[in-house]
Amino acid sequence: MIQLKINGKSQSFQGDSDMPLLWYLRDVLGLTGTKFGCGASLCGACTVHKSGKAIRSCVTPMSSLAGAEITTIEGVGGGQLHPVQKAWIEANVPQCGYCQSGQIMQAISLLAKTPKPTDEQIDNGMQGNICRCGTYQRIRAAIKSAAGVQA
């Protein structure tokens, strides 16, 4: 049995400990805001936070998460809109929206480490998250707006 916290709530995982966190969130807990895109840490759609840092839940086995504190898109605002989510809405970022949970979680993690990112730091911080609709220009603008830096 693996004990961990998801969005502040204690959970006990019983099952195949090779199972990636993504499928525990989606299929067992019903937290479907975290998305499946590639299963191989190539697209970032499954990004969640472990102790506030972005990780790819599709390649993170449950066995590595004893005692972990996980935050998903459902919990990141603590019941309200996170400032980054507000910036996303303001900049009208999403098209289909499927990748945006992962984009937002990655951006929050980036801004926690780099509160005023340059364009290059945004490139480096966000290049692991694919948006097939091509909303990158608005993602960049939303990150800058949330960071309070000039677009």
Place this chain on the structure above:
Amino acid sequence: MSTITNVSRRGFLTGLAGTGAFVLSARYLPEALWAETTPLGTTHAERSALHPDIFLGVDSDGMVYIIAHRSEMGTTSRTSLPMIAADELDADWKRVKIEQAIGDVKYGDQSTDGSYSIRSFYDAMRQTGATARYMLIQAAALQWKVSPSECTTDLHTVVHSASGRRLGYGELAQAASKLPVPRKEDLKFKTKDQWRYIGKGTKSYDLAELCTGKAIFGIDAHMDGMVYASVEHSPVIGGKLKSYDEKAPLQVAGVKQTVTIDPFKPPAVFKPLGGIAVIADNTWAAFQGRKKLNPIWDSGPNASFNSDEYKKELQQTARQSGKVIRNEGDVDSAFAKGGEVFEADYYVPLLAHAPMEPMAAVAEFKDGKVTTWTSTQNPQAVQDTIAQELGIPKENVTCHVTLLGGGFGRKSKPDYVAEAAVLSKKVGRPVKVVWSREDDMKFGYYNAVAALYMKAALDTKGKPTAWLQRSVFPPIASTFNPAAVQGEAGDLQQGWTDMPFAVPNLRVENGAAKAHVRIGWLRSVANIYHAFAVQSFGDELAHRAGRDPVEYLLELLGPARIIDLKAHGYPNYDASPEQYPLDIARLRHVVEMAAEKSDWGKRKLSKGSGLGIAVHRSFLTYVATVVEVEVSDGGDITIPRVDTVVDAGLVVNPEATRSQFEGAAVFGTSIARSGEITAKNGAIEQSNFDNYPVARIDEAPRQTNVYIVENDAPPAGVGEPGVPPFAPALCNAIFAATGKRVRELPLSKANLGKT
């Protein structure tokens, strides 16, 4: 909910709280969410006090319900179409709820592709809104005992100005419902200056849910008691299963059983491919079980398909006479005269859609009926396909449409939905099918690979006196008829039959090619390779003549005129040529405007940088794009800036339109940089985003400026037309920067470096 451009943010966010459609908490049942559209087969719109037609209802509490009958995959049509109806109704957008329609012929065409949504339903949406508004005015006038002509509306309220009396839509709905529904001829439509939303636009109805993880896509749908399935298909299309290990998968924790699905009988259409399904407690277990199947396949005739050889075949065919599609003047005599002749071959490979959400559906077969929840661009095709597979009437298939995590044409083909339905019947429970990314890459309905041959005879000034173009590609028709080898009018209308240049002697041809994979349509389809050849070749001629590419392009386009292609069987995207003519003046205008907006010829560019232009009409929309590229000494490219000018007639939702063209530049970047699907011995070689890369934030254009031409022409498409001119504009820019001409995509195969 959702916002109108000038509504305060606070008002917008407050509005979000009340939104219904796709909001869910953790363990949801889609039934509860969309129940209104299911059990009685009625929508809330239909159950509202006033319900003049299938698309709209006004209830006594003043809520307005508008049906979104098209699929939402990111183009915002789910918002923009109801917004048109709301405008004609003079409704308060904050009191509008959007209901997603199930698949049902009563809504008319629901196949969300071809950039059709706005242009096909603009009139219908205006009519539905105007009809309800007419009836509400009539009801108020009766109550006030005044003439309806003395009454107007003001945001959800009927007003009698002379007396200052006002009645809200909710108060009038019941009385209005007793009145006859007016004929279309009697309706009074708003004039342009009265529009609240059309031409101004709103953000997506689902925006907040999309940013909070609450939006529901097909992969998120849930049915009580469902099991999860992952399906192993023959690596070669049409292969048949010989044997597999039935026991080993059952050793995987969570795996319940394996089930086979019969191979499809050609034509492929949208049928399930066939294969072995692993049924499990969760998606992960189903994926793991598949690894133990050890299947042995009889690959069949498509095992002979190798992309390298196939490419040579297409290129050889492109150098031989083909079927003549359009013929003007006498090309052969012009070439026979001697003088300078220039020819070039272009090539664009198979392309995969790779929407971020892989194919997914949940379906339940029960008592001879199927209920499914899925990300589909075409719910009526879901009904047809499942009905055919299971031998049940179409009416017995209820298809609920969720949001789509991208579509790009792939989700027009419901093979994966049919898999879920077939499996549910076999296992006796609801089944959720989730494709892996590898399944998505390997079992697509690919955009056709194409070889294109171009030949021009040039006068002393370098202008073409004769122009021959020949395209060769396996046609979409092959998916529906394996014998089909020739491009059909629907393929050839896309930038080939309608080649817009003014050349006295012109011949447009198409050669035959047999398909060995399922060929489908991907965002802008045949326009991708046709525009690449025509717009690259035009640029090559400009440079040969030592001319400025923009000036030369305008000369190629020739004088403002209407090109009449009726004699060539030109379908014109199913629009009347009177309403939507091929208008060279509009093509010229977007070129001139793109040159101006991009500071063409004036911009200071650094060494290794260049600008390229391309212009193209597709889906009745005229687009010119200027790309700025920087090529490093090592051959790496970056795209600092794109300027794209769009003439799509009346633009209903400018903000959504800008998003579509920003996205199209990124989609075009992916095609140009790295888009290539190949086959070896019939099996697709690519599997995931490592070997089928798509553009990432650091590779995409840094800044795409979208300029929308003010135009009162009827609305045209916006989802696709940004894609076709992008790749040629980029490659033309690369030539300007490096002197290297790219005739084959993707760029990842070209050496653009200095060594």
